[in-house]
Amino acid sequence: MTRRLGRSDLRAVPEARRALRELLRHWGRPGTSEIAELLTSELVTNALVHTGQDAVLTAVVEPRRLRVEVQDFTARRPRPRLPEVPDDEGTNGRGLVLVQSLADAWGVRPQGPGSKVVWFELGADAA
Numbered sequence: 001m002t003r004r005l006g007r008s009d010l011r012a013v014p015e016a017r018r019a020l021r022e023l024l025r026h027w028g029r030p031g032t033s034e035i036a037e038l039l040t041s042e043l044v045t046n047a048l049v050h051t052g053q054d055a056v057l058t059a060v061v062e063p064r065r066l067r068v069e070v071q072d073f074t075a076r077r078p079r080p081r082l083p084e085v086p087d088d089e090g091t092n093g094r095g096l097v098l099v100q101s102l103a104d105a106w107g108v109r110p111q112g113p114g115s116k117v118v119w120f121e122l123g124a125d126a127a
Contacts, residue, residue, distance in 0.1 A: 005055040008048055016044045016057050027061045035102050039120050040068050042095035047072040069119040077108050
């Protein structure tokens with residue numbers, strides 16, 4: 001599955017979750033996509049909010065793993081961080097910490113000049 005996500009269009013977040021849920025339903029593991037959906041939401045949100053650019057979501061399902069990648073068009077590398085001062089809702093700044101905590105593997109790789117891919121993997125039993 002590959003989806004192009006429009007610049008700063010946060011409606012892409014629930015659409016990405018639905019598309020991933022549908023992909024995982026056909027994978028034969030219905031009802032087990034909550035972690036995958038949460039982590040995908042975090043990567044998509046980060047790409048759209050923090051870059052101000054378009055992004056591309058790619059999800060690949062293999063018999064034993066799920067790999068989700070979000071490519072954005074800035075070279076600036078994201079860093080997991082805990083918020084120093086809690087915001088009003090206490091929710092901002094934790095996306096990559098969640099990815100780091102819940103994914104079996106994750107990382108960032110350059111994707112040509114001025115572009116990067118942030119990715120995570122989940123084993124079939126966790127997806």
